[in-house]
Every structure is written in structure tokens, then in C-alpha cells.
Amino acid sequence: xxxxxxxxxxxxxxxxxxxxxxxxxxxxxxxxxxxxxxxxxxxxxxxxxxxxxxxxxxxxxxxxxxxxxxxxxxxxxxxxxxxxxxxxxxxxxxxxxxxxxxxxxxxxxxxxxxxxxxxxxxxxxxxxxxxxxxxxxxxxxxxxxxxxxxxxxxxxxxxxxxxxxxxxxxxxxxxxxxxxxxxxxxxxxxxxxxxxxxxxxxxxxxxxxxxxxxxxxxxxxxxxxxxxxxxxxxxxxxxxxxxxxxxxxxxxxxxxxxxxxxxxxxxxxxxxxxxxxxxxxxxxxxxxxxxxxxxxxxxxxxxxxxxxxxxxxxxxxxxxxxxxxxxxxxxxxxxxxxxxxxxxxxxxxxxxxxx
Ligand SMILES: *Cc1c(COP(=O)(O)O)cnc(C)c1O
Numbered sequence: 001x002x003x004x005x006x007x008x009x010x011x012x013x014x015x016x017x018x019x020x021x022x023x024x025x026x027x028x029x030x031x032x033x034x035x036x037x038x039x040x041x042x043x044x045x046x047x048x049x050x051x052x053x054x055x056x057x058x059x060x061x062x063x064x065x066x067x068x069x070x071x072x073x074x075x076x077x078x079x080x081x082x083x084x085x086x087x088x089x090x091x092x093x094x095x096x097x098x099x100x101x102x103x104x105x106x107x108x109x110x111x112x113x114x115x116x117x118x119x120x121x122x123x124x125x126x127x128x129x130x131x132x133x134x135x136x137x138x139x140x141x142x143x144x145x146x147x148x149x150x151x152x153x154x155x156x157x158x159x160x161x162x163x164x165x166x167x168x169x170x171x172x173x174x175x176x177x178x179x180x181x182x183x184x185x186x187x188x189x190x191x192x193x194x195x196x197x198x199x200x201x202x203x204x205x206x207x208x209x210x211x212x213x214x215x216x217x218x219x220x221x222x223x224x225x226x227x228x229x230x231x232x233x234x235x236x237x238x239x240x241x242x243x244x245x246x247x248x249x250x251x252x253x254x255x256x257x258x259x260x261x262x263x264x265x266x267x268x269x270x271x272x273x274x275x276x277x278x279x280x281x282x283x284x285x286x287x288x289x290x291x292x293x294x295x296x297x298x299x300x301x302x303x304x305x306x307x308x309x310x311x312x313x314x315x316x317x318x319x320x321x322x323x324x325x326x327x328x329x330x331x332x333x334x335x336x337x338x339x340x341x342x343x344x345x346x347x348x349x350x351x352x353x354x355x
Pocket of ligand 1: 297
């Protein structure tokens with residue numbers, strides 16, 4: 001398939017100035033990719049100027065949340081621009097779509113979307129370490145019909161945002177013992193907007209108490225750690241790395257998988273296992289658990305300095321700790337092209353010349 005390029009795209013890109021202060025996900029690139037699916041048949045993709053969508057007020061996505069998304073980044077490397085493990089995002093989006101009874105975006109169309117946006121927006125990829133062009137592919141059900149059934153029409157978009165890293169400093173996380181993010185048998189292992197909506201009340205509550213993020217427990221047993229709202233969880237105990245085993249309620253992060261691979265390569269012993277919250281807090285108190293950190297595409301590796309549980313506060317002795325620092329550096333060195341890429345994770349994108 002060939003992507004059709006709206007002639008207005010070049011002018012909107014040329015007229016765009018990247019603001020000095022980027023933040024995360026608040027500056028939008030002036031171009032976006034779009035494809036439509038009607039009754040299971042996909043149209044070709046188009047690159048068009050960034051603009052509001054036209055949606056029927058009865059569109060299924062607005063009522064029954066047929067919506068899933070991805071988060072990935074284009075990095076500036078020594079030799080140009082590259083994506084990090086985009087095949088993983090393509091496959092995960094197909095999985096999320098199927099969970100919500102939506103048609104999977106074919107991997108070739110997904111790749112066309114992310115590479116076309118990156119190729120045209122190459123000038124918007126920031127140059128500082130930790131900064132990148134954040135890509136947000138998403139799929140929505142657009143059929144105007146209030147009956148509860150899967151939409152017959154869908155739209156797939158890729159928008160992009162030149163961004164700083166999501167969390168810069170040490171995080172204070174709050175053990176959420178009341179709310180659940182996603183039910184057992186629900187959509188916890190799919191990347192869907194509804195999971196985030198369910199997390200917002202907890203975050204609003206903990207912010208009032210001076211914390212940054214909820215640490216979600218498994219919704220089935222309520223005593224093992226699952227993850228944070230948009231990041232996976234790791235702890236270092238006696239120099240070994242521990243992360244909750246995938247259990248159907250945890251979103252399988254590309255960063256999580258990459259850190260596990262890098263940690264093994266660096267010689268760490270790694271454990272994917274259920275982590276009981278009370279055991280964990282006790283190990284933090286005794287100092288056996290010396291570090292904890294969260295990871296995700298947006299956050300990269302974000303050290304956790306404090307865990308709050310009810311009125312108790314547990315301080316991590318070393319934040320940012322040496323293991324988190326080493327893994328963060330190892331990952332960024334590959335992503336930003338300073339180190340060899342022994343796993344073939346980086347996918348170069350050929351930059352489009354706008355003239
Ligand atoms: C996206 C996401 C992550 C992180 O996944 P990455 O692929 O590493 O960015 C973790 N948890 C949840 C709930 C997420 O939505």
C-alpha cells in the first residue's frame with residue numbers, strides 16, 4: 001500500500017515552531033496519519049494536517065468505550081531517527097483491539113502509520129537525552145448507533161508529540177487498597193482508555209496526601225502488587241531484580257520486557273513472580289529491598305523514593321539506586337544510539353525531505 005500525502009502537510013510542518021518548553025504530550029505535531037475500516041475492510045492510509053475529528057455524537061466510542069491505544073517513541077540517534085521495537089506495539093495494539101471486539105490494525109498499516117508520521121516530523125524529534133517524539137497510535141469505533149454491539153466502522157490515527165521524559169524526579173507511590181484498576185477477566189492486560197478512567201479517582205485522592213502514583217494491587221487477591229497506572233513495577237532485593245509475573249491484569253510493557261532482557265545480559269538474577277505487598281513493605285523497612293522503580297515508554301525508568309500505605313510511610317534507602325540507574329543508562333544508550341543494539345531493537349526511519 002502507498003500512503004497518500006495531503007499537499008497541505010508540508011506547509012503546516014514548515015510553519016510549525018517547536019516551543020522551548022515541551023512538557024509531556026502537550027505539544028502536538030502538525031501532521032497525523034489516518035485510516036478507516038468499514039465492515040472489516042481497511043482503506044489506505046493518509047497523512048493529513050493535524051485537526052479536530054468529526055464524530056457523530058452517537059459514535060460507539062463515546063458511549064461504550066471501544067477505544068485502544070499505544071505509546072511509543074521515535075529517538076534521535078547518532079545516524080538519524082529510529083523507532084524502538086515498534087513490532088511489539090503493533091502486536092499489542094492488535095491484542096487490545098481484539099479484546100474490545102475491534103478489528104486489529106494490520107501490522108503493515110500500523111508500521112506505515114508510525115513510520116510516515118516519524119519520517120515527516122523528523123525535525124520535531126528533540127535532541128536532548130531523555131527527550132523524543134512520543135507517538136500515540138489509537139483506534140476508535142465510530143458507528144453512530146446506541147445499541148450495545150461492536151461498531152461496524154473504525155478509525156485509526158497516529159498523532160505525535162515532541163516530549164520530555166514523563167517523570168523526572170523520584171516518585172512517591174501510594175498503595176491503593178480500595179479501588180481496583182481493572183477486574184480479573186477484564187481489560188487489565190489490554191491498553192484501553194477505560195483502565196485509565198478507572199485509575200483517576202485514586203490518583204486524585206493520593207495527590208491530596210502528597211503522593212504521585214497509585215501502586216495497584218491485584219484485583220482478584222487484593223494483596224499482590226500488579227503495577228502503576230501506566231508503568232510496570234520493579235524492586236531490587238539483595239541485589240536481585242523482582243517484578244510481578246504477568247497474570248492477566250498487568251499490561252505487558254515493552255520497557256518491562258526490555259529491562260528484563262538487559263538485566264539478564266548484565267548478569268543480574270531476575271525473578272518474575274507474585275510479590276505480596278505486606279512482604280514487600282517489610283523488606284523495604286528492613287533494607288533488604290533497597291530500590292524500587294517504575295518503567296514505561298513515557299517514564300523510561302523512574303525511581304520510587306517513598307511508598308505510602310494508610311498512615312505508614314516506607315522510605316527507600318537509595319533512590320535513585322544503582323540498579324535503576326544502570327538499567328536506565330543501558331536502555332537509553334541503545335535507544336539514543338550510543339551503544340550497540342545486540343537485540344535488533346532499533347528500526348531506522350528514512351527521513352522525508354519536505355522540499
Ligand atoms: C503502557 C502501559 C505500561 C508501559 O508499557 P510500555 O510498553 O513499557 O510503555 C504499563 N502499564 C500500563 C497500564 C500501561 O498502559
